[in-house]
Amino acid sequence: xxxxxxLEHLRxxxxxxxGIDDSVEITPDNATEPFAELGYDSxxxxxxxxxLRRRYGVQISDGALEEMSTPGGAVDFVNxxxxxxxxxxxxx
Amino acid sequence: MNAGTGETPVVSxxxxxxxxxxxxxxxxxxxxxxxxxxGPITRFDVSSYPTRLAGEVAGFDPRGSxxxxxxxxxDVWTRMGMAAAAAALDDAGIVPAELPEYELAVVTASSSGGxxxxxxxxxxxxxxxxxxxxxxxxxxxFYAATSGQISIQHGMRGPSGVLCAEQAGGLxxxxxxxxxxxxxxxxxxxxGTDASLCPYGLVAQIATGLLATGSEPECYRxxxxxxxxxxxxxxxAVLVLEDATTVNARGGxxxxxxxxxxxxxxxxxxxxRPPALRxxxxxxxxxxxxxxxxxxVVFADAAATPAADDAEAAALAAVFGRYGVAVTAPKTxxxxxxxxxxxxxxATAALALFHGVVPAxxxxxxxxxxxxxxxxxxxxxDEPRTALVLARGHGGFTSAVLLGRYPHHEET
Numbered sequence: 001x002x003x004x005x006x007l008e009h010l011r012x013x014x015x016x017x018x019g020i021d022d023s024v025e026i027t028p029d030n031a032t033e034p035f036a037e038l039g040y041d042s043x044x045x046x047x048x049x050x051x052l053r054r055r056y057g058v059q060i061s062d063g064a065l066e067e068m069s070t071p072g073g074a075v076d077f078v079n080x081x082x083x084x085x086x087x088x089x090x091x092x
Numbered sequence: 093m094n095a096g097t098g099e100t101p102v103v104s105x106x107x108x109x110x111x112x113x114x115x116x117x118x119x120x121x122x123x124x125x126x127x128x129x130x131g132p133i134t135r136f137d138v139s140s141y142p143t144r145l146a147g148e149v150a151g152f153d154p155r156g157s158x159x160x161x162x163x164x165x166x167d168v169w170t171r172m173g174m175a176a177a178a179a180a181l182d183d184a185g186i187v188p189a190e191l192p193e194y195e196l197a198v199v200t201a202s203s204s205g206g207x208x209x210x211x212x213x214x215x216x217x218x219x220x221x222x223x224x225x226x227x228x229x230x231x232x233x234f235y236a237a238t239s240g241q242i243s244i245q246h247g248m249r250g251p252s253g254v255l256c257a258e259q260a261g262g263l264x265x266x267x268x269x270x271x272x273x274x275x276x277x278x279x280x281x282x283x284g285t286d287a288s289l290c291p292y293g294l295v296a297q298i299a300t301g302l303l304a305t306g307s308e309p310e311c312y313r314x315x316x317x318x319x320x321x322x323x324x325x326x327x328x329a330v331l332v333l334e335d336a337t338t339v340n341a342r343g344g345x346x347x348x349x350x351x352x353x354x355x356x357x358x359x360x361x362x363x364x365r366p367p368a369l370r371x372x373x374x375x376x377x378x379x380x381x382x383x384x385x386x387x388x389v390v391f392a393d394a395a396a397t398p399a400a401d402d403a404e405a406a407a408l409a410a411v412f413g414r415y416g417v418a419v420t421a422p423k424t425x426x427x428x429x430x431x432x433x434x435x436x437x438x439a440t441a442a443l444a445l446f447h448g449v450v451p452a453x454x455x456x457x458x459x460x461x462x463x464x465x466x467x468x469x470x471x472x473x474d475e476p477r478t479a480l481v482l483a484r485g486h487g488g489f490t491s492a493v494l495l496g497r498y499p500h501h502e503e504t
Contacts, residue, residue, distance in 0.1 A: 043227045044227070
């Protein structure tokens with residue numbers, strides 16, 4: 001069970017996706033920069049959405065990726081989804 | 093962009109990732125010694141498959157030539173292509189970042205795309221569900237993936253693409269490269285790779301009925317009386333093609349000139365018309381303004397079924413006369429590499445012209461009925477000037493490229 005989805009959770013997912021250059025580390029300092037500026041292309045964001053669905057059971061449509069244009073935006077968006085679901089899902 | 097000079101293109105760089113070796117030097121050494129790259133398939137358990145031998149690229153490690161972030165986005169076929177492309181650029185002494193990006197192009201051949209990657213993701217789809225399929229499936233298994241990744245990695249943004257003509261595709265990339273060079277492109281990476289040694293890939297090949305099933309590499313014995321199919325292999329080659337003027341201005345090395353090219357397609361199996369090979373050879377000769385007597389060696393397609401060998405021998409006899417030209421098939425050391433096969437044969441032919449040696453064909457003896465002068469046992473040190481490279485792709489693709497020795501300084 002996770003209380004809140006944090007930047008640390010996001011970083012762990014991105015780090016475990018070897019498709020993403022591990023030299024680009026997400027930090028609080030660059031969390032407001034667009035993913036594209038950090039070296040993440042649109043496919044790596046689709047892969048991130050898949051991983052979020054797999055791990056947390058949240059449903060992220062491909063269109064919702066616009067809400068996740070920055071790391072900080074992605075964290076907020078995932079938390080809104082978790083809140084809307086009303087429960088904090090167990091990590092799967 | 094340049095207007096294009098219409099010059100005869102030359103091969104100025106070679107990158108080879110093949111069962112016979114990684115790098116042009118290792119491959120050429122294996123070819124001259126007749127060292128086979130064919131062995132038992134180790135990639136997966138093949139004990140229940142009728143074909144259990146293949147030409148695997150032993151010790152292929154793409155780290156160093158393929159960025160880490162590209163690994164999960166690519167099939168091994170693409171990584172082999174990227175490694176070959178990087179080696180070819182390095183061999184030619186070309187640094188793409190120093191050149192106009194829209195004058196640098198990539199055209200590769202592909203036969204089966206990212207088969208192993210695709211199998212893995214399809215397994216995840218039907219065992220776990222759609223969310224478990226990598227987003228990179230969308231770019232990893234389609235034919236153009238290798239050209240695209242090479243283009244992205246090196247910033248080569250000129251007219252690029254992929255040609256799918258099974259074994260003939262590698263030759264077709266040279267024809268396409270020549271068109272690009274004549275249109276003003278400065279550098280073209282041509283060639284191709286393939287890597288279909290996974291269960292899905294092997295089963296697809298077995299279904300053609302063209303694979304040999306023996307327990308020794310010599311079960312792939314083209315032109316033999318008892319020819320019984322081919323063995324598959326993986327890998328291929330990438331060639332740098334440019335105008336000689338460009339290469340000489342850089343002080344670069346030239347392996348060979350591209351003198352002529354033609355492509356044809358076989359009539360349907362029930363047609364009374366003959367196969368396309370003879371007329372394709374004749375059209376390539378015409379394109380090069382050469383006559384049959386100018387050709388010193390033929391790198392044969394060497395399909396190794398009785399019917400296909402008969403057809404190739406008949407085409408050679410019709411153009412050159414029985415025993416009229418030296419014929420070799422170094423691909424018996426690697427198996428047929430499909431998308432990489434024509435490209436590797438071109439690289440080998442370019443090396444043969446550069447070194448003045450016709451390599452031998454290992455593991456087979458030509459049946460008398462074929463009437464071909466198959467080079468066996470030892471290489472011939474007879475300074476070939478012109479090589480004809482032939483390839484036929486499953487389904488009817490037929491291509492021919494004529495390469496010529498580049499006159500080195502002592503000859504000019």
